[in-house]
Amino acid sequence: xxxxxxxxxxxxxxxxxxxxxxxxxxxxxxxxxxxxxxxxxxxxxxxxxxxxxxxxxxxxxxxxxxxxxxxxxxxxxxxxxxxxxxxxxxxxxxxxxxxxxxxxxxxxxxxxxxxxxxxxxxxxxxxxxxxxxxxxxxxxxxxxxxxxxxxxxxxxxxxxxxxxxxxxxxxxxxxxxxxxxxxxxxxxxxxxxxxxxxxxxxxxxxxxxxxxxxxxxxxxxxxxxxxxxxxxxxxxxxxxxxxxxxxxxxxxxxxxxxxxxxxxxxxxxxxxxxxxxxxxxxxxxxxxxxxxxxxxxxxxxxxxxxxxxxxxxxxxxxxxxxxxxxxxxxxxxxxxxx
Numbered sequence: 001x002x003x004x005x006x007x008x009x010x011x012x013x014x015x016x017x018x019x020x021x022x023x024x025x026x027x028x029x030x031x032x033x034x035x036x037x038x039x040x041x042x043x044x045x046x047x048x049x050x051x052x053x054x055x056x057x058x059x060x061x062x063x064x065x066x067x068x069x070x071x072x073x074x075x076x077x078x079x080x081x082x083x084x085x086x087x088x089x090x091x092x093x094x095x096x097x098x099x100x101x102x103x104x105x106x107x108x109x110x111x112x113x114x115x116x117x118x119x120x121x122x123x124x125x126x127x128x129x130x131x132x133x134x135x136x137x138x139x140x141x142x143x144x145x146x147x148x149x150x151x152x153x154x155x156x157x158x159x160x161x162x163x164x165x166x167x168x169x170x171x172x173x174x175x176x177x178x179x180x181x182x183x184x185x186x187x188x189x190x191x192x193x194x195x196x197x198x199x200x201x202x203x204x205x206x207x208x209x210x211x212x213x214x215x216x217x218x219x220x221x222x223x224x225x226x227x228x229x230x231x232x233x234x235x236x237x238x239x240x241x242x243x244x245x246x247x248x249x250x251x252x253x254x255x256x257x258x259x260x261x262x263x264x265x266x267x268x269x270x271x272x273x274x275x276x277x278x279x280x281x282x283x284x285x286x287x288x289x290x291x292x293x294x295x296x297x298x299x300x301x302x303x304x305x306x307x308x309x310x311x312x313x314x315x316x317x318x319x320x321x322x323x324x325x326x327x328x329x330x331x332x333x334x335x336x337x338x
Contacts, residue, residue, distance in 0.1 A: 006338075007273065007331055009302035012323045015313050021279040022193050024311030031313060031320050032085035036060045036092060039082060039103070041110075044134060050118075052127060053110035055082035055103045062095035068141035070336045073132065073169070074103040077150030077176075077310065078122075079204050081109045086149055086175070086310050086325065093325040097333035099145065104131055106152075108208055113215065119208070121243050122151045122181055123259025125159040132168035145332050146172040149310055150282070153177035154261045160272060161264025171335035173273045173328040176280055176310045179265075180287035182256035185235035187284045194281055195234075202238050206230060209242060262289040266296055273300045273331040275324050277307030302327055 018027050039055035046052060072094055076084050082103035091101040106120035107127070120127070135144060146169040148156030153174035160167050178184040188194035209229055223245040232238035240252035249255040257263075266289075274293065278285050293299045304312075307324070315321035 007271075007300050007334055009273075009300075009327055010323070010330075012304045012307060012312060013314050014306045015315060015317075015320060017317050018311070018313055021277070021281050021306065021308040021311070024277075024306070024308030024313055025197075025281060027313060028308065028311040029085060032089045032322060034085065034088060037088045044131065046127070046130065048116060050107060050114050050116045052107065052131060053082075053105045053112075054131065055105065057091040057095075057101040057103065059092055059095035059101075063098075065098060065100050067139050070099045070145055070332070071135060071139055071142045072099050072101050072145040072147055072332060073128075073135065074101055075128065075146065075148035075152030075156055076103065076106070076109070077152050078201055079109065080149070080152075081105050081111070084149075086322075089322050089325045090147055090328060093322075093329035094332070097329050099329065099332060099336070100142075102135070104128070108212075113208070113212055117212075117216065118246055119243075121247050121255070121259065122154045122178070123158055123255070124247070125155055125162060128155055128159050129163075129168075136168050143170050143336050144168050145170065145336070147175070147328050147332070148172070148177070149175045150178065154179075154181070154259070157261035157268065157272070158259065158264045160270060161261070161267040164267050165269045167270050169270060171271045171332055173275060173331055174261075175275045175312075175324050175328065176277065176282065177261055177274070178283050179260060179262040179289055180256070180284060181260045182236070182253065183284040183287045184282055185239070185256070188282060189234045189236070191281070197281070198234055202232055202235060205238060205242075206232060262287065262292070265289055265299065266292040268296060268298050271298055271300065271331075271335050273302055273328065275302045275312070275327060277304055277309070277312065279306050280309045282309045300331070 038058045042054045107114035228241035244255040312324035
């Protein structure tokens with residue numbers, strides 16, 4: 001289980017009809033099927049008076065699994081949710097290996113604004129740890145696993161590094177993690193397509209802030225400048241104006257430095273698969289902490305030249321295959337079988 005050679009990723013061949021990183025990235029939202037997964041939602045009250053929504057998955061055709069079956073917590077990416085297509089596909093892949101899935105929704109991402117002034121961010125491991133403690137108490141016979149995507153993968157790796165051998169999660173997978181948040185944000189802003197992605201996400205985040213400001217009397221408050229938020233275009237501008245100030249960081253640089261998972265991978269002490277495309281438009285390839293990864297026997301690399309950001313789509317148009325989700329499930333199944 002601790003041997004790096006114990007897991008060999010299967011080759012990934014990008015679909016011929018989705019050439020290039022951007023095609024893989026954009027198509028990932030649309031070609032994964034939305035059907036076959038049904039959620040039972042449970043609202044969890046947090047210690048600070050807010051709530052988190054957990055979605056427990058049932059997959060069509062999968063046999064019933066008891067409370068002792070392995071349970072994987074799925075952590076979505078920026079402005080995603082439990083309903084994101086890659087989360088649904090992972091539920092299906094896990095079920096094929098007898099692993100239950102439960103998806104967390106970040107604050108404000110479950111279809112309803114959260115109660116408190118704060119939102120979520122890439123370095124927030126408190127909510128993740130809180131939910132893992134809850135799941136461990138509720139399912140004491142189940143092996144807890146974790147799979148994170150993009151921003152959620154950054155949270156997951158940071159949690160694993162912070163906890164070390166005390167981690168509630170016994171094996172994990174990260175997909176398309178932005179190891180260095182600042183360099184990733186700057187890389188996106190430096191290209192035409194990157195700016196298009198950025199404007200899409202920043203627009204959604206600003207919209208959420210606007211909605212919360214209209215419904216709460218205590219926003220924007222003394223910590224943030226509403227005018228700077230509304231005029232933000234880049235991640236760095238938005239994170240400096242809101243994310244950092246609202247969540248206790250000095251500025252965007254402090255937020256990026258404190259929260260980037262590259263600082264924590266050396267301390268991970270549970271088997272973890274890193275699924276990464278080297279053409280990921282959201283990730284500065286030079287920021288991948290290769291030396292720290294290679295020095296840690298708990299980390300298993302599934303690095304491929306192409307695949308985009310949470311893309312990894314192969315196969316023909318009438319039957320696409322989703323390599324990252326299948327490899328994630330296969331890796332986790334191998335870990336719990338040992």
